[in-house]
Amino acid sequence: MTTIKYVKVSQIKSGFTYSPTEMTAKSQLAILEKSNEPVIDVFEDGDKKYFLWKGIDNYNSLKKLDTMKEVACSIHKTSISTYHWMIQLLQSAYNENAYSYIKKELINQLVEVDNIPLKKVVNDSGISEDKLQIHLADLSIPTYYRELSQTYGNQNLLNTLFKLDVDISFKYVLADEIFKGKKITLEMLKLFSRYLKSYAFDPTKQNAVSLFREITDRERALNFYWDKLNTNMQQMSPSNIIIFSPCNIRSENMFISHIPIN
Structure with missing residues (x-):
């Protein structure tokens, strides 16, 4: 009633x-x-x-x-019960699109303070694990960094960092960079993750952080790629250039009419 x-x-x-x-x-x-x-x-x-x-x-x-x-x-x-009240309030936070810090507090209270399994919260609330995980620090992350992430509200960034396939010591170095206010974004970490799948990276090098920033500088990488692509195009010999015809495709030295190439 x-x-x-x-x-x-x-x-x-x-x-x-x-x-x-x-x-x-x-x-x-x-x-x-x-x-x-x-x-x-x-x-x-x-x-x-x-x-x-x-x-x-x-x-x-x-x-x-x-x-x-x-x-x-x-x-x-x-x-x-207190638990089911918290679940109802958490649902309201998502339905009303409440400020993210509120969601973070409620999720952390349930999972980290009350020790409720995340799967149970997902099942009882109907909120997807991905949505909840954004506001929840991975429990495999050292307590020191988890507590800092709760203060600064960057759990998702920290979660992504500690999932990287790189030595744990370098993860600590990058985490320190984050909490010192140095620019490290989610996009940079995702780019670095893609890089690590194809190339070797030595985190013990003295300039490892500088290398990380060069690798994850999307603008610089695009400019480098475009410069290289443009150079290759300029170095192509006329005999290797493909001429497109409405009827067929042939190399220039086989084409019926001569098309001058500057």
Whole structure:
């Protein structure tokens, strides 16, 4: 049974700590104040405790500006467990396209803090493993880097890095580069992964990081390829050039009419 009740924002448990900027919150509040309908859905348990379900952005804006404000909520009375509440909230985060940091907090709470198997979260939420994994640091990554990735919100980048087929010591070097603010993108790591499948790479060289950056510089690689392609085309002898005819294809020294080549 669903009822409508005014509840103080401070009484609603959310399961995450993220807070928007004041400017974002104020712009959202202006919309909420014009609404005549409940703007948040919450679960109410037998102890009269409230748990956020839907309306994540609305909740965040209200919490940022005035935690003591009473807001109209759709109340869903239930004896739902903490785990199933978190699953429902996670589903809302994806359905409402909530800020990625909120998704990250919820997933990490379930998998890393509560030790719920990722497969179970996938099965119970209906959210694909790929979507969840983006916000979850691979547990094979050293704790030091996992904790940093939670702070900086770059788990997907770190996951991709530690899956590279290269010596672990070089992975640490690149991870340090990332957390020092040096530019390493997902595209660069994917390019490097393709390179490693075809070519040898010595991570022990003193200039290994510089080599990595040269290898993953797409613009430079394209320019090099185009220069080489253009040079090869200019060096082709006339007898090797293929002339295309509406009827057939022949080399120039077999073609009926002479076509001068500059």
